Amino acid sequence: MMDAPLLPLFILMTSLLAAPILFALPERSARLRTGINLSMAALKVALVGWLSLKVSQGGIYDLRFEMLPGLEFKLQADPLAILFIALSAVLWLITTVYSVGYLEHGPHRARFFGFFSLCVAATVGIAMSGNLFTFLLFYELLTLATYPLVIHRGDAASLRAGRIYLIYTLAGGLVLLLGTLGLWVLAGTTDFVPGGVLADVVAETPLAAKLLFVVLIGALGVKAALFPFHAWLPIAMVAPAPVSALLHAVAVVKAGAFGIMRVVYEVFGIETAQALGVTVPLAVLAGITIIYGSLRAITQDDIKKRLAYSTVSQVSYITLGVALASPIAATGALAHLIHQGLMKITMFMAAGNLAEGLGVKRVSQMDGVGRAMPGTMLAFSLAALGMIGLPPLAGFVSKWYLAQGGLEAGQDWVIALLLGSSLLNAIYFLPMLHRAWFCDAAAQRDGAPGRPRIGWMLAAPPITTAVLVLVAGGFANAPFSPLEWTRFIVAIEYQE
Amino acid sequence: MTPDLIYGVTGIAVFGIGLVGALCAQERLRRVLALKLCSVGAGFLLVVGAWREPPDTPDPVPHALVITGIVVMVSATAVALALIRRLQTLEAEDDA
């Protein structure tokens, strides 16, 4: 089989090069734009499949490019990267279909899809970054590419939200720059190495190392919506549905969580971090975020805001799993990276369909929508049940591993936390399902005539992802399932 | 007391006076003149530096430099004055 050392670069380029082409296309050539979008997305999925095959066979991909003396731009494709890229590639393909349908007659489509591509390129870059410096480059690119998407509507509300989003994320980026510089000055390298690069520094100047940890986690915590840096996420809900779907399920928050993973595992090294005594506070912070996000979600009437607070809560599962410093918890965290992505994107796309098809934007308007849009609501319900952790859905698998990991790490409170969180999830999701399926629509909508018209491009994506949620949970032990792949990664990170 | 000492201090004084004028003068024309004073002060310094106790002849290089400086300064002055003239014309048109 042909060997392509530049494969990671090709994967990056499928979306990076698509962006300028999409920008340059005139607004009206919609078909061509859709064609480019879909073929690039499909190409990326194929390339990622090939790459993961090669990596599972032991292939090593490592591209370097000197930016400053000693400081390299470095792309690598390790299993952890593959996990994230695969998620992005698949969901990009699905979301692209959804966006094409969603924006069929909207304005500024050239701009939208250009930045959309850039955004995915940044996510892929973040995944494949071989050092913190490269990570920083893509992290900032992600901020810049998502800003125009967040304010896509161009009205006062979205601009206000955009400003808040920009302030949070750029400030976070600046702090990350500070942390990267600190790492570079302290350790003389910013490379991601399993086991970490800071063992010597921790031994010599633990205070500086602790400070560095706080700075880095603080910076990444902004994007990961870690309490107390989460406020931007619900506000950014003004963005169009596909943007919310992709950003919250994949790009932005996951980039933050992924970064925390890289920092704990490959900058500090899990043992060094444990020795430094920073993992438990991080786990506690994650725990607080989980509960806090769920509590806030209960009180939200706006569907997208409720989902957003749910994201705040759910993403911290990943942080929690990382911080517990147990291989089993880590497996759960990594699996949750995928599972939460699948579930959350389903729910956002479904919410978008409700708004598009029925004009339903609030929980209180959801009465009877199940009958009006059964496919969409079925998908939504599956994802919601998964979130709550109902076996055998995907969410159950990750929660199960997290709980076991908590036991293994001797942090018994995690069990209570997970149970409490599941309970809260049920409290804010089940009423939605109840309204959708068991309440009468007529009470609210004055005899909405017939079925709402949404095209297949809107209807199919959430159903597809919902099926994936089922599959990921049900066939968790199959080869190439997310769970199997995460075991492969954990073996590397824990250097077993 | 030799001429170089006397005129050196003179040159620095003239430079200083020009500096005050350049910073404080109100009228546009006077500011140009103040700058010209500064340039004369700088010229003094170079000419003084070139001076040698007679019968030695002075160093010709600074003389050349000062001549260059004088020509440069008249060019700059001409441009500044042209600006002033045009501005005044425009402002007078506005008043009218």
Next chain:
Amino acid sequence: MTDPLVIFDLLLALAIVALAVAALSVRDLYAMIVVFVIFGLLSALAWVRLSAPDVALAEAAIGTGVTGALLLKTLHHLRFASGQRSVSMTPTIPVPTGVMLANAAFCGLITLGLAVAFLGAPSAGPGFDTLVAESMPASGVDHPVTGVLLNFRAYDTLMEVVVLLAAVVAVWQIERGLSDAPAPEMGEVWQGFARLALPAIVVVGTYLLWVGAEAPGGAFQGGAVLAAVGLLLLLTRAYVPQPHHRGIARGAFVLGTGVFALVALLVAGGGRVAFEYPLDHAKTLILLIEGMVTISIAVTLAALFHGREPVALRMEDRHDT
């Protein structure tokens, strides 16, 4: 027994400083210019005392003469433009006295510091004396200042001519052919004087240029004196610049720069670098350059005095942006 000349030096120095102060403090702008002209002439005298006749000539002709004429012309224009009103008005908000005093004190401190530095510097310190003396035979001229200007540091001099060119381009650009203040009516005596003076000035200017090779004088001084011809012609309205003269004027402006730069470039080759005149032709080349530069300087200075580009006056030009 002090040298009586020291007393003269001291008095002259005092007068120079006093005139400088007077130029900045006298209220009337016309008086200011007159005081400045006297100041310039006395400075030139001081430079003669410092054995710098070339510089004195240049300062008297260009630094004082041409500058004074430019200032007077501008003042005349300002008074005309503002309709005989006092020109001392400024569009800026008056600076508070406190700020002025602070500025003055600040400048005074700087001046004191400079004076201390000056007194600490070596008197008649190291210089180029020996180097110039050694290199003069290879320079092609006999007068050291000319040697420095046209040979050792010819590049500086070329750029100085470029500055003049830039100035005249900028001035033509700035003054958009707007109507000028009318020339003052001078009378017949003046006309007669001009007729008498013009040829004499031409002779003097050419003489200064020619003599520059071995004695004080040279292109700049000669050019300035010749520029006086232009000033006289313009003032007497014996010559009124016409739009169709612009081509010739442009040619005259760039003549010095162009020839200078061309010569500098063309002598390079065969192991020589730019500006390295072959020794046999050095004198000729320098004279050629000086001649062309003199013409340019004379015409340029006169054009700077005249100010605006001679374009056909149309109403729409007045608001040309």
Next chain:
Amino acid sequence: MLELFAATLITLGTVFFIAGTVGLLRFPDIYCRLHALTKADGLGLALVALGVALLAATPGAALRIALIWFFIAVSSATCGHLIARHARLAEGGRHD
């Protein structure tokens, strides 16, 4: 002998200059001032020039001094005329 004579001439010339200057400062209106200045200075200049010419080393130098005297005399006369003329015109303008 010659030097003494020259010195006397120069001193005398200086006296006239001083007298002219005093006149410039003390006389009431522009015409009187102009009168004092042109007359006294014209004579003073001539005397000083003559004295200096006597001291000149070469005939060429003496000739140059004579030329200088001539041109200054002519230009100062012209200047005097111009000033007076300007003054009268300005006055006429005021009376109208």
Next chain:
Amino acid sequence: MTPDLDPMILAIFLPLFGAIAAFMLPRAAAVIGLVTLAMTTGAVFWLAQRVLATGAVIVPLGGWGAPLGIDLRADGLSVAMLLLTSAVGFLVSVAALDSLKGADQARQRQYFWPLWLLLLTGMNGVYLSTDIFNLYVMIEVIALAAVGLTVLSGTKAALRAGLEYMYASILGALLFLMGVGFVYMQAGQLDFAGLIAAEPSAAMSAALALMIVGLLLKTALFPLHFWLPAAHANATAPASALLSGLVVKAALYIFLRLTTYMPLPDEILITLIGALGAGAVLWGGVQALRAERLKLLVAWSTVVQIGLIFIAFARAGQVGLAESWKAAALLILAHGVAKAAMFLAAGRIKDEIGHDRIRDLDRAPVRPTLAQFTFALAAISLIGLPPSLGFIGKWSLMEGAMSAGYWHWVVITMIGTLMSVAYFSRVLSAFLRFDRVRAPVGEHQGWALADAAPLTLALTAIGLGLMAAPILRFIEIGYPFGAAL
């Protein structure tokens, strides 16, 4: 007789002859200008190749050699500045072709080219000079040509700003000249080698102080920046781009050079210069936040960037100077490219929309999309977001400051970055707002060829970040400057 052509000589003489030709033949000025720019760029590339091959090169003009004669010297840093000048200059010239094409701009067209080519002569001269008096003459060439360009539009605001600029320029040059006088008195020499050899003394300190203050005035470091915003904001777009992107860099370059030859005698002075830079960053940032017009905002951002460059210079104190100049040089290059792009884009936006009031930008039914995009790209570099060259410069700045433990510079830089995000996002959010326009928005009005030059510049500003390592290696050629003289 075939003259020996030397790229250094060509870099100075080509624009000079071009200026003469453009002045003599006003109708063909644009063609002459473009050809000259292209040829000058070629000469500079030739020079770059020579410097790459052999290291620093020297031409003793007139064959005399310093100190009697004047030497031209090209090393990595000077060639980098030359490349910046001619390449940015070429693209700005292309943009000028379009932005000065109006029927009422005949005079502007006629005078733009000779003035700009004279300006180029002066700047190239500065970058190759090794003699402080020659530098004085060169900065005067620059000053006169730059003032001419500033007032090209002939509006009253431009003239007022131009006059203020003229005063500041002359004063700065005269302070420099006075410093030259002191150097002569003490050292008896005017070339850089003489400066290195000179003993420290009161006269040399005075000389250094005078020259530095003069240069700071010309480069507009806070609080000597008073002339800059109005001058840069009121000039026509291509002139603004040249003034802001290139002209202030000449004085900055002399400053960098001078301080390597005459080291600042005291740590306090370096801190002071850094503190002035910090003042520029903060004050300029506040003013940019308050600016009502787009071009004024961009001009204030220049004040900020100049301050940042001086912080980069001072970032690691006296000990760090051997490295700090590189960070400063990177920022100079980055700002040169990005600011030129930004001013051109701002000019395009103003042309298309008809005004540049930030408050009303979002009311415009016409959106010059490409110019707005260019503006955003340039802002990325100016804010210092990766992977732009501005980011690399800022990284170097902060890295040096952190390694030396000078945390205050890190903090100031971060505050400055946040402020720049704030003031640029004022503009960018206006671009992206649509709900205040009643008429249908013509979003693609701006796909004109005129956008090509600024867009290229903006993309270059970002792409150059990827080239930072070779750029750094290149500007180090011939360093330390003194040893190779």
